[in-house]
Amino acid sequence: MSSELINKYFRMNKLPHIWCPGCGHGILMHSIVKAIDNLGLNKDDVCIVSGIGCSSRAPGYMDFNTLHTTHGRALAFATGIKLANPKLEVIVISGDGDSSAIGGNHLIHAARRNIGITTVIFNNSIYGMTGGQYSPTTPTGDKGTTAPYGNIDNNFDLCRLAEAAGATYTARSTAYHANMLIKQVENGIKNKGFSLIEAISVCPTYYGRKNKKGDSVKMMEYLRDAGINVNKAKNMSSEELADKIVIGEFNNISKPEYTDQYQNIINRLQGER
Amino acid sequence: MSKNVKLMQGNEACVEGALAAGMRFYAGYPITPSTEVAELSSLKLPQVGGKFIQMEDEIGGMAATIGASLAGLKSMTATSGPGFSLKQENLGYACMAEVPCVIVNVQRGGPSTGLPTSPSQGDVMQAKWGTHGDHPMIALTPSSVKETFDLTVKAFNFAEKFRTPVILLLDEVVAHMRERTEIPDQSEIEVIDRKKPQKDLDTYNPYKVVDDTLVPPMAAYGEGYRFHVTGLSHDVTGFPSNDGVIAKNLLNRLMDKVNDNMDELSIYENYKMEDAEIAIVAYGSTARSAKSAVDAAREEGIKVGLFRPMTIWPFLANQVKELDNKVNNIIVAEMNLGQYSLEVERVCKSANVIHYGKINGELITPNEILSKIKEVL
Ligand SMILES: Cc1ncc(C[n+]2csc(CCOP(=O)(O)OP(=O)(O)O)c2C)c(N)n1
Ligand code: SF4
Numbered sequence: 001m002s003s004e005l006i007n008k009y010f011r012m013n014k015l016p017h018i019w020c021p022g023c024g025h026g027i028l029m030h031s032i033v034k035a036i037d038n039l040g041l042n043k044d045d046v047c048i049v050s051g052i053g054c055s056s057r058a059p060g061y062m063d064f065n066t067l068h069t070t071h072g073r074a075l076a077f078a079t080g081i082k083l084a085n086p087k088l089e090v091i092v093i094s095g096d097g098d099s100s101a102i103g104g105n106h107l108i109h110a111a112r113r114n115i116g117i118t119t120v121i122f123n124n125s126i127y128g129m130t131g132g133q134y135s136p137t138t139p140t141g142d143k144g145t146t147a148p149y150g151n152i153d154n155n156f157d158l159c160r161l162a163e164a165a166g167a168t169y170t171a172r173s174t175a176y177h178a179n180m181l182i183k184q185v186e187n188g189i190k191n192k193g194f195s196l197i198e199a200i201s202v203c204p205t206y207y208g209r210k211n212k213k214g215d216s217v218k219m220m221e222y223l224r225d226a227g228i229n230v231n232k233a234k235n236m237s238s239e240e241l242a243d244k245i246v247i248g249e250f251n252n253i254s255k256p257e258y259t260d261q262y263q264n265i266i267n268r269l270q271g272e273r
Numbered sequence: 274m275s276k277n278v279k280l281m282q283g284n285e286a287c288v289e290g291a292l293a294a295g296m297r298f299y300a301g302y303p304i305t306p307s308t309e310v311a312e313l314s315s316l317k318l319p320q321v322g323g324k325f326i327q328m329e330d331e332i333g334g335m336a337a338t339i340g341a342s343l344a345g346l347k348s349m350t351a352t353s354g355p356g357f358s359l360k361q362e363n364l365g366y367a368c369m370a371e372v373p374c375v376i377v378n379v380q381r382g383g384p385s386t387g388l389p390t391s392p393s394q395g396d397v398m399q400a401k402w403g404t405h406g407d408h409p410m411i412a413l414t415p416s417s418v419k420e421t422f423d424l425t426v427k428a429f430n431f432a433e434k435f436r437t438p439v440i441l442l443l444d445e446v447v448a449h450m451r452e453r454t455e456i457p458d459q460s461e462i463e464v465i466d467r468k469k470p471q472k473d474l475d476t477y478n479p480y481k482v483v484d485d486t487l488v489p490p491m492a493a494y495g496e497g498y499r500f501h502v503t504g505l506s507h508d509v510t511g512f513p514s515n516d517g518v519i520a521k522n523l524l525n526r527l528m529d530k531v532n533d534n535m536d537e538l539s540i541y542e543n544y545k546m547e548d549a550e551i552a553i554v555a556y557g558s559t560a561r562s563a564k565s566a567v568d569a570a571r572e573e574g575i576k577v578g579l580f581r582p583m584t585i586w587p588f589l590a591n592q593v594k595e596l597d598n599k600v601n602n603i604i605v606a607e608m609n610l611g612q613y614s615l616e617v618e619r620v621c622k623s624a625n626v627i628h629y630g631k632i633n634g635e636l637i638t639p640n641e642i643l644s645k646i647k648e649v650l
Pocket of ligand 1: 052053054055056071094095096097098099122124126127128129130135
């Protein structure tokens with residue numbers, strides 16, 4: 001089954017990938033492809049855009065229209081693509097640093113516009129590619145190579161951030177909960193407007209080692225045990241939720257989509273002639 | 274046929290030129306003195322089925338411009354001063370990934386937020402070297418409203434033909450002054466479109482040269498080619514490569530596709546240079562003052578002429594060398610501390626190169642240039 005997917009959607013000559021053994025990014029990439037397959041999208045109509053980082057290497061392996069941009073700018077490039085050709089199913093793959101530090105401004109504005117882009121954030125709680133510096137999602141108190149005494153920054157809740165900014169679909173799952181992630185990516189793509197799916201990944205090489213989280217298997221077990229469904233979480237106290245990861249769909253609403261709105265302007269002007 | 278004559282601004286002529294050249298996408302962030310370019314684009318683009326978007330910042334504006342071009346639309350962004358600095362990283366991306374687009378920079382006094390409403394020609398070097406690494410750059414600079422129209426068309430044509438970003442370097446005077454401007458009929462305007470691949474869906478390589486132009490044909494996303502684009506050094510397939518030879522060959526090709534076409538890219542005017550003993554070099558609005566100064570000096574019997582580059586990058590070394598052979602004194606007048614003058618000096622072996630600059634946010638007057646001519650005599 002998996003090998004069928006590989007033949008159908010991956011660039012065989014670009015594999016094996018460069019991710020470390022035990023990295024969660026491969027599972028997340030597979031989930032996206034599985035979602036595309038489940039939806040039966042035409043490969044030529046899908047455009048996958050990334051920024052820079054370990055996660056952002058994914059499009060190179062995937063046999064679609066692919067674009068590897070500058071650090072943090074994937075959503076801005078993607079906005080140009082989507083507006084220029086709204087028929088394209090534009091999917092952005094981005095790291096937590098890529099999307100919320102350097103690219104934070106593009107993230108909130110893409111959400112605010114409710115432009116039809118599905119963003120999947122591979123959140124490994126660290127800057128992987130540059131070797132383990134803390135990111136805006138590194139839990140407060142955790143260590144990174146630039147937080148040797150423990151990170152004192154408060155960390156972002158990316159789903160709440162995106163929802164507050166205007167995203168019409170937000171959801172979270174983890175590399176352990178891959179089946180849930182597949183469903184969420186499907187729903188994100190089906191949503192006409194801006195969708196954000198936060199996929200918690202594991203980076204045993206940097207985040208794991210720096211914070212004594214054990215090997216990849218240990219880290220995956222942690223994701224399994226920490227994952228609490230949003231419906232269950234509603235009845236839990238903040239103390240009970242302290243070390244948990246709330247997963248599931250947070251919102252899924254309908255609002256006018258940006259490129260549709262712009263097309264309405266064009267139609268109106270051209271109709272007036 | 275009735276002529277389409279209008280009183281318009283440089284910034285407006287820029288948008289009209291862009292539309293005539295086929296612009297169908299604009300993304301940017303407003304900044305004085307370039308704002309009218311965005312405003313008029315937002316008004317006109319949807320009327321022709323094109324798209325305008327005001328992005329959250331200049332970085333996003335440059336990024337979206339590149340994205341739209343990759344999706345097949347002729348795209349432009351406009352900015353000034355600090356905004357131009359913000360665009361530089363993605364401008365380099367467009368060079369490396371060979372994405373045609375036009376970047377308008379209406380220069381204003383700097384550094385930093387500097388003199389936001391005053392004229393300057395302070396971004397000549399930034400236009401060439403603002404991004405990191407070596408790369409080719411095409412930058413054009415008009416002196417009048419009509420020329421702004423013409424050079425904007427040229428900028429799009431060069432971008433499409435050479436598959437590269439092209440900068441249109443305006444100064445505040447040209448951008449904001451109003452002049453009687455005759456817009457040619459669309460049928461009289463040469464419009465060049467990017468070369469497309471020959472339906473070779475399975476064998477298409479986005480960076481493979483297929484003829485003697487050094488410019489690979491360019492597909493758009495969504496046309497069935499499924500190609501990869503990156504800002505990393507890449508091979509003909511578009512995929513990253515760390516191979517030093519591939520990196521070197523790629524950069525050399527990028528340089529050559531511009532340098533090998535100097536004849537076509539060199540746009541300039543020689544004014545009263547035939548018998549000149551002194552040459553003025555000036556561009557943009559300063560060239561207008563220089564022209565008046567030449568006329569005034571001629572009336573006093575001084576043999577002086579003007580060389581006016583409209584192509585500011587690549588540097589018109591051959592034409593400047595000719596000046597060097599012809600005259601003993603070359604006065605370079607520009608609203609900066611000597612950016613173009615240094616380039617002129619670099620190629621002049623015998624002539625004296627004298628810089629006349631102004632950085633107080635005022636334009637250079639004909640009288641000031643005339644005085645400089647008399648000093649040199
Ligand atoms: C303008 C710019 N600043 C910094 C960098 C260096 N850089 C590359 S990847 C990266 C962080 C990547 O972290 P993240 O987005 O979390 O992805 P990960 O590698 O962890 O998957 C940084 C800081 C860069 N390439 N460009
Ligand atoms: S550094 Fe971390 S995120 Fe990057 S490939 Fe290795 S394990 Fe994955």
